[in-house]
Amino acid sequence: DTGVSQDPRHKITKRGQNVTFRCDPISEHNRLYWYRQTLGQGPEFLTYFQNEAQLEKSRLLSDRFSAERPKGSFSTLEIQRTEQGDSAMYLCASSWDYEQYFGPGTRLTVT
Amino acid sequence: AQTVTQSQPEMSVQEAETVTLSCTYDTSESDYYLFWYKQPPSRQMILVIRQEAYKQQNATENRFSVNFQKAAKSFSLKISDSQLGDAAMYFCAYRPTGANNLFFGTGTRLTVIP
Numbered sequence: 001d002t003g004v005s006q007d008p009r010h011k012i013t014k015r016g017q018n019v020t021f022r023c024d025p026i027s028e029h030n031r032l033y034w035y036r037q038t039l040g041q042g043p044e045f046l047t048y049f050q051n052e053a054q055l056e057k058s059r060l061l062s063d064r065f066s067a068e069r070p071k072g073s074f075s076t077l078e079i080q081r082t083e084q085g086d087s088a089m090y091l092c093a094s095s096w097d098y099e100q101y102f103g104p105g106t107r108l109t110v111t
Numbered sequence: 112a113q114t115v116t117q118s119q120p121e122m123s124v125q126e127a128e129t130v131t132l133s134c135t136y137d138t139s140e141s142d143y144y145l146f147w148y149k150q151p152p153s154r155q156m157i158l159v160i161r162q163e164a165y166k167q168q169n170a171t172e173n174r175f176s177v178n179f180q181k182a183a184k185s186f187s188l189k190i191s192d193s194q195l196g197d198a199a200m201y202f203c204a205y206r207p208t209g210a211n212n213l214f215f216g217t218g219t220r221l222t223v224i225p
Contacts, residue, residue: 003155004155031211033211033212033213035212035213040217040218041217041218042115042202042204042215042216042217042218043156043202043213043215044215045212045213045214048211048212050211055211056211056212058212091156098144098161098206099146099158099161100158100213101158102148102155102156102157103155104154104155105155
């Protein structure tokens with residue numbers, strides 16, 4: 001297994017457009033997390049899945065954000081009607097226990 | 112509220128020397144996990160070392176070791192024999208036992224001088 005992968009690595013979009021990111025976790029990991037990281041800051045938690053169930057959502061996850069993990073494998077994070085404030089690195093992590101392993105992230109730029 | 116503070120935005124070290132990165136955290140929990148992650152430029156975050164709060168012995172991974180002071184809520188990272196490849200952002204992170212997510216500090220940028 002090559003670790004957590006994310007696609008795309010970079011996304012430039014115009015304000016108001018919808019974007020979707022994909023995360024493929026390490027295959028034996030049943031837990032999946034999304035974080036957002038802005039410049040000069042540490043990652044901030046967005047949401048958590050155990051298998052296919054979304055068990056926790058941060059207050060940072062506004063109504064424009066939705067995440068899914070069908071069949072408990074890969075996950076998608078969609079942002080509708082993007083705003084300039086959504087520009088950030090979106091990180092995915094997976095785990096079997098308390099150690100989280102991160103993907104390379106998707107850098108979103110909203111123009 | 113759970114907060115993690117890294118008071119050193121930037122640090123530098125001469126190659127082969129030792130450097131210590133500081134981290135303090137605020138919690139009312141008695142059981143939790145602490146981590147140091149390394150994020151090289153334009154590369155993904157890598158777990159460097161972890162510490163379970165119930166363990167009194169400080170964790171060690173090769174050249175990396177921690178000084179865990181539970182009463183002081185301090186969790187510093189010591190890098191011995193620094194190498195050029197150690198240059199990165201280092202993030203301290205905290206996870207309560209009953210929680211699912213990590214709480215991160217703002218990071219310390221480490222520069223290694225040849």
